[in-house]
Amino acid sequence: MMRLLSAAPSPYARKVRIALAEKGLPFELVTEVPWNADTTTSLYNPLEKLPVLILEDGETVYESRFILEWLEVKHPEPPLLSADPDQRLAARRLEVLVDGMLDAFLLHFWERRRPEAYRSTPWMARQMRKIEGGMRELDRLVPATGFCVGNRFGLGDIVVGTALDYLQLRFPEYPWQNAYPKLVDVLQRLSERESFRTTVPVSQQIEAAAI
Secondary structure: OEEEEEOOOOHHHHHHHHHHHHOOOOEEEEEOOOOOOOOOHHHHOOOOOOOEEEOOOOOEEEOHHHHHHHHHHHOOOOOOOOOOHHHHHHHHHHHHHHHHHHHHHHHHHHHHHOOHHHOOHHHHHHHHHHHHHHHHHHHHHOOOOOOOOOOOOOHHHHHHHHHHHHHHHHOOOOOHHHHOHHHHHHHHHHHOOHHHHOOOOOOOOOOHHHO
Protein backbone atom coordinates (compact mmCIF):
# COMPACT_ATOMS: atom_id res chain seq x y z
CA MET A 1 0.00 0.00 0.00
CA MET A 2 1.17 3.52 -0.74
CA ARG A 3 1.92 5.90 2.13
CA LEU A 4 1.41 9.66 2.13
CA LEU A 5 3.71 11.73 4.30
CA SER A 6 1.58 14.73 5.24
CA ALA A 7 1.19 17.68 7.59
CA ALA A 8 -2.25 18.09 9.15
CA PRO A 9 -2.90 21.72 8.08
CA SER A 10 -1.08 21.58 4.73
CA PRO A 11 -3.25 22.48 1.71
CA TYR A 12 -0.61 20.95 -0.55
CA ALA A 13 -0.90 17.58 1.21
CA ARG A 14 -4.67 17.87 1.38
CA LYS A 15 -4.89 18.25 -2.40
CA VAL A 16 -3.19 14.87 -2.74
CA ARG A 17 -5.36 13.27 -0.04
CA ILE A 18 -8.50 14.41 -1.86
CA ALA A 19 -7.21 13.19 -5.21
CA LEU A 20 -6.38 9.76 -3.74
CA ALA A 21 -9.84 9.56 -2.18
CA GLU A 22 -11.60 10.61 -5.38
CA LYS A 23 -9.68 7.98 -7.35
CA GLY A 24 -10.44 5.32 -4.73
CA LEU A 25 -6.77 4.56 -4.10
CA PRO A 26 -5.96 3.08 -0.67
CA PHE A 27 -3.07 4.63 1.24
CA GLU A 28 -1.66 4.98 4.73
CA LEU A 29 -1.59 8.53 6.07
CA VAL A 30 1.59 9.44 8.00
CA THR A 31 1.39 12.84 9.69
CA GLU A 32 4.47 14.88 10.55
CA VAL A 33 5.54 18.44 11.34
CA PRO A 34 8.32 18.99 8.77
CA TRP A 35 9.82 21.84 10.79
CA ASN A 36 10.36 19.81 13.96
CA ALA A 37 13.58 18.00 14.88
CA ASP A 38 12.02 14.52 14.74
CA THR A 39 10.77 14.83 11.16
CA THR A 40 11.68 12.10 8.67
CA THR A 41 10.84 14.25 5.66
CA SER A 42 14.45 14.54 4.48
CA LEU A 43 14.66 10.74 4.19
CA TYR A 44 12.03 10.81 1.44
CA ASN A 45 12.38 14.23 -0.20
CA PRO A 46 15.77 15.94 -0.62
CA LEU A 47 13.94 19.28 -0.66
CA GLU A 48 12.54 18.51 2.83
CA LYS A 49 9.01 19.46 1.86
CA LEU A 50 5.66 17.73 2.25
CA PRO A 51 3.69 16.00 0.89
CA VAL A 52 5.59 12.93 -0.22
CA LEU A 53 3.90 9.90 -1.77
CA ILE A 54 5.85 6.76 -0.84
CA LEU A 55 5.21 3.95 -3.31
CA GLU A 56 5.04 0.26 -2.48
CA ASP A 57 8.56 -0.31 -3.85
CA GLY A 58 9.97 2.48 -1.68
CA GLU A 59 10.30 5.00 -4.50
CA THR A 60 8.99 8.47 -3.70
CA VAL A 61 7.02 11.11 -5.57
CA TYR A 62 7.16 14.62 -4.15
CA GLU A 63 5.90 18.17 -4.75
CA SER A 64 2.11 18.27 -4.72
CA ARG A 65 1.70 19.44 -8.30
CA PHE A 66 3.87 16.61 -9.59
CA ILE A 67 2.16 14.05 -7.34
CA LEU A 68 -1.20 15.06 -8.79
CA GLU A 69 0.20 14.74 -12.30
CA TRP A 70 1.71 11.34 -11.43
CA LEU A 71 -1.64 10.13 -10.13
CA GLU A 72 -3.42 11.32 -13.25
CA VAL A 73 -0.96 9.47 -15.49
CA LYS A 74 -0.70 6.27 -13.45
CA HIS A 75 -4.34 6.12 -12.31
CA PRO A 76 -6.35 7.97 -14.96
CA GLU A 77 -9.80 6.86 -13.78
CA PRO A 78 -11.76 8.72 -12.74
CA PRO A 79 -10.03 11.68 -14.40
CA LEU A 80 -9.51 14.89 -12.47
CA LEU A 81 -8.63 16.78 -15.65
CA SER A 82 -10.92 17.15 -18.64
CA ALA A 83 -10.02 15.79 -22.07
CA ASP A 84 -11.04 19.18 -23.44
CA PRO A 85 -7.87 21.30 -23.89
CA ASP A 86 -9.48 24.57 -22.82
CA GLN A 87 -10.87 23.05 -19.66
CA ARG A 88 -7.52 21.41 -18.83
CA LEU A 89 -5.81 24.76 -19.22
CA ALA A 90 -8.48 26.47 -17.11
CA ALA A 91 -7.90 23.98 -14.29
CA ARG A 92 -4.12 24.37 -14.52
CA ARG A 93 -4.55 28.13 -14.43
CA LEU A 94 -6.44 27.85 -11.14
CA GLU A 95 -3.72 25.53 -9.84
CA VAL A 96 -0.96 28.05 -10.63
CA LEU A 97 -2.98 30.91 -9.13
CA VAL A 98 -3.76 29.06 -5.90
CA ASP A 99 -0.21 27.77 -5.44
CA GLY A 100 1.07 31.32 -5.82
CA MET A 101 -1.40 32.59 -3.23
CA LEU A 102 -0.45 29.86 -0.78
CA ASP A 103 3.27 30.47 -1.29
CA ALA A 104 2.69 34.17 -0.56
CA PHE A 105 0.71 33.34 2.56
CA LEU A 106 3.45 31.06 3.89
CA LEU A 107 6.04 33.80 3.38
CA HIS A 108 3.73 36.19 5.24
CA PHE A 109 3.08 33.60 7.97
CA TRP A 110 6.74 32.96 8.69
CA GLU A 111 7.62 36.65 8.59
CA ARG A 112 4.99 37.29 11.27
CA ARG A 113 6.67 34.68 13.48
CA ARG A 114 9.95 36.60 13.50
CA PRO A 115 10.64 38.93 16.44
CA GLU A 116 8.87 42.22 15.74
CA ALA A 117 12.13 44.15 15.47
CA TYR A 118 13.23 41.92 12.59
CA ARG A 119 9.99 41.85 10.59
CA SER A 120 9.83 43.59 7.23
CA THR A 121 6.60 45.55 6.85
CA PRO A 122 7.13 46.13 3.09
CA TRP A 123 7.78 42.40 2.61
CA MET A 124 4.58 41.46 4.43
CA ALA A 125 2.61 44.07 2.47
CA ARG A 126 3.94 42.62 -0.79
CA GLN A 127 2.75 39.13 0.16
CA MET A 128 -0.66 40.49 1.15
CA ARG A 129 -1.00 42.14 -2.26
CA LYS A 130 -0.39 38.76 -3.87
CA ILE A 131 -3.01 37.09 -1.66
CA GLU A 132 -5.59 39.79 -2.29
CA GLY A 133 -4.86 39.86 -6.01
CA GLY A 134 -5.22 36.10 -6.13
CA MET A 135 -8.56 36.23 -4.33
CA ARG A 136 -9.89 38.83 -6.78
CA GLU A 137 -8.81 36.67 -9.68
CA LEU A 138 -10.37 33.55 -8.16
CA ASP A 139 -13.61 35.45 -7.71
CA ARG A 140 -13.48 36.43 -11.38
CA LEU A 141 -12.64 32.97 -12.72
CA VAL A 142 -14.80 30.67 -10.60
CA PRO A 143 -18.47 30.39 -11.61
CA ALA A 144 -21.21 31.14 -9.11
CA THR A 145 -22.86 27.72 -9.59
CA GLY A 146 -21.72 24.24 -10.49
CA PHE A 147 -18.09 23.16 -10.55
CA CYS A 148 -15.04 25.37 -10.82
CA VAL A 149 -14.21 24.12 -14.31
CA GLY A 150 -16.61 22.42 -16.70
CA ASN A 151 -19.51 20.24 -15.65
CA ARG A 152 -17.80 17.77 -13.29
CA PHE A 153 -15.64 17.70 -10.17
CA GLY A 154 -11.93 17.94 -10.85
CA LEU A 155 -8.59 19.52 -10.16
CA GLY A 156 -9.99 23.06 -10.21
CA ASP A 157 -12.37 22.26 -7.37
CA ILE A 158 -9.62 20.59 -5.34
CA VAL A 159 -7.19 23.51 -5.53
CA VAL A 160 -9.79 26.21 -4.90
CA GLY A 161 -11.48 24.44 -1.98
CA THR A 162 -8.27 23.50 -0.18
CA ALA A 163 -6.90 27.05 -0.47
CA LEU A 164 -10.04 28.68 0.93
CA ASP A 165 -10.22 26.23 3.83
CA TYR A 166 -6.56 26.81 4.62
CA LEU A 167 -6.99 30.59 4.74
CA GLN A 168 -9.88 30.13 7.16
CA LEU A 169 -7.71 27.96 9.41
CA ARG A 170 -4.39 29.82 9.35
CA PHE A 171 -5.45 33.38 8.55
CA PRO A 172 -8.76 33.97 10.36
CA GLU A 173 -8.07 37.71 10.72
CA TYR A 174 -8.25 38.11 6.92
CA PRO A 175 -11.99 38.66 6.28
CA TRP A 176 -12.15 37.39 2.70
CA GLN A 177 -15.63 35.98 3.33
CA ASN A 178 -17.09 39.49 3.53
CA ALA A 179 -15.58 40.55 0.22
CA TYR A 180 -16.19 37.34 -1.74
CA PRO A 181 -19.57 35.78 -0.86
CA LYS A 182 -19.50 33.81 -4.11
CA LEU A 183 -16.36 32.00 -2.95
CA VAL A 184 -18.03 31.30 0.40
CA ASP A 185 -20.80 29.52 -1.52
CA VAL A 186 -18.24 27.59 -3.58
CA LEU A 187 -16.50 26.39 -0.42
CA GLN A 188 -19.79 25.43 1.19
CA ARG A 189 -20.69 23.24 -1.80
CA LEU A 190 -17.30 21.56 -1.83
CA SER A 191 -17.33 21.02 1.94
CA GLU A 192 -20.36 18.76 1.53
CA ARG A 193 -18.32 16.33 -0.58
CA GLU A 194 -17.01 13.27 1.28
CA SER A 195 -13.40 13.75 0.18
CA PHE A 196 -13.48 17.24 1.70
CA ARG A 197 -15.38 16.25 4.85
CA THR A 198 -12.83 13.56 5.70
CA THR A 199 -9.76 15.76 5.16
CA VAL A 200 -10.60 18.91 7.14
CA PRO A 201 -7.30 20.66 8.00
CA VAL A 202 -6.23 21.15 11.62
CA SER A 203 -3.37 23.10 13.18
CA GLN A 204 -0.13 21.50 14.37
CA GLN A 205 2.30 22.69 17.01
CA ILE A 206 5.63 23.87 15.63
CA GLU A 207 8.62 23.58 17.95
CA ALA A 208 10.04 27.00 18.84
CA ALA A 209 13.55 25.73 18.14
CA ALA A 210 12.56 24.87 14.59
CA ILE A 211 11.69 28.44 13.65
